[in-house]
Amino acid sequence: MSSLIIQCKKLRDAAKVLGIADTKTKNKALANVAKRLRIHQEYIMQENEKDVFNARKAGIKESLIDRLRLDENRIEDMIQGIQKIIDLRDPIWNSDRVWTLENGLTISKMTVPLGVIGIIYESRPNVTIDAFALALKSGNCILLRGSSTSIHSNRALVYAVKEGLKESGLPEEIIGFIDDVDRSVVMEMLTLNEYIDLIIPRGGKELIQFVIENATVPTIETGVGNCHIYIDERANLKKALRIVENAKIQRPGVCNACETILIHEQVASEFLPQLYKQFDGIVDIMGCEKTRGIITVKTAEEQDWMEEYLDYKVAIKVVQNIQEAILHIDRYGTKHSEAIVTESLENANLFLRQIDAAAVYVNASTRFTDGGQFGFGAEMGISTQKIHARGPIGLEELVTSKYTIMGNGQIRE
Structure with a gap:
């Protein structure tokens, strides 16, 4: 024995x-x-x-x-x-x-x-x-x-x-x-x-x-945490900057840290330079073609959209609308934690209803997906399955x- x-x-x-x-x-x-x-x-x-x-x-x-x-x-x-x-x-x-x-x-x-x-x-x-x-x-x-x-x-x-x-x-x-x-x-x-x-x-x-x-x-x-934050066309950009900074920089080595940022094309030219300034010298950025047309960063490859970096790295994509953001998350997300920053109740509700994840946020950092933060005292982990237990x-x-x-x-x- x-x-x-x-x-x-x-x-x-x-x-x-x-x-x-x-x-x-x-x-x-x-x-x-x-x-x-x-x-x-x-x-x-x-x-x-x-x-x-x-x-x-x-x-x-x-x-x-x-x-x-x-x-x-x-x-x-x-x-x-x-x-x-x-x-x-x-x-x-x-x-x-x-x-x-x-x-x-x-x-x-x-x-x-x-x-x-x-x-x-x-x-x-x-x-x-x-x-x-x-x-x-x-x-x-x-x-x-x-x-x-x-x-x-x-x-x-x-x-x-x-x-x-x-x-x-x-x-x-x-x-x-x-x-x-x-x-x-x-x-x-x-x-x-x-x-x-x-x-x-x-x-x-x-x-x-x-x-x-x-x-x-x-x-x-x-689950692995390939978590996204989508900055909507109706986002408060000051609020968005604080949320993204917290989700990426506070503790990058945890599963609820943000790994990909999606930005509506109507606010990208205003938001991206602010974000670049905030991340400069701290976070290594990989961006899509539209992102690189606004700020000078590395090219995002297909693998970058799938990556849980657990590090000071982030992938950024400019999207045409909320539907493209949702489709991107559906394809690359790990059903852990996803967030939208918006002042539009309609877009917030659409995101909450259509995103398939254990935790979905409106105007808040993904870093809150945690048993202690949810009032559970602690957690055994974050479940991304759908049977018996989901979330912390x-x-x-x-x-x-x-x-x-x-x-x-x-x-x-």
Whole structure:
């Protein structure tokens, strides 16, 4: 029996305890973990520095190293995320539907935990805490498999979690951590249907595709973020400039950053020089022929419209109208986050209705597609599929349902 199966057996046993734990017990455990994160903050940051050093030594680009880095503010964000989850309504053993049949049977549709959730993720050690906290509050055990780039950080965070759990009355085994970075362990994890109820991949296109193609355990597809912002002919250009700057520059290495800007031809000659000035020396720009007729930038090739850069790079296209913008997004978008900047209610509604994406914005940055920003406390990832969960995966997406039927001796004739 492999060490992974042994660990999964412990998770499955712990799930029976956690699944019926009351809200007070779960919230106490979360509060204890938050306290331990603060106590072990220096140790966590020291371990994180090892990962950052190794990543830089390996030549990983700075925008991706930024996703890896932990500092006091980011650890505090994790702690505050836990507090928000504590404050949220417990999603377990609730019912929004109860009815009684003519024969006297009373049927209730109740929310229950999934059981054991596995998450496979790259860099971003904050996912360790986000995934654990959401899983615990929703009554699920969690099996974590991070990447080699964040191994020291993840070990330190899991240590803090287990220290917190020791004081809570819940078994430490509700969290599992795969310390082995060998890819063969991932292959084994993907086929453990007997022990794992759901797997969530969170990372780049290659990781997500690998999980989808090889998993026999049910998965939620979290998507690559080739996100667009369309500047409409009726846009407030001052507002548009601020939105685009935020969506591209604030944190370019995340999935909700903007990768392509579409601009209506009637405002392109006014807007593009302003945008060029704002991006000059910061963002590498690739543009279509019409864009290059207004500003001097590199030529956008076909591949540029498909790219999730996760870097200080952006592709720009001038379009004839909103219909061309929508068609472009339909062709190249990844159904993650799309935005329109416009003062036209008609165009805003058209964009909202016709764009097929998990999150669609009017006059706001795509950077808000995030569980914390949506009020979920944290997220397991951003789902771009349409079955079960779509958008930020929070507490409500980590439960399933069962029907309870109360009778008094009824039999079916």
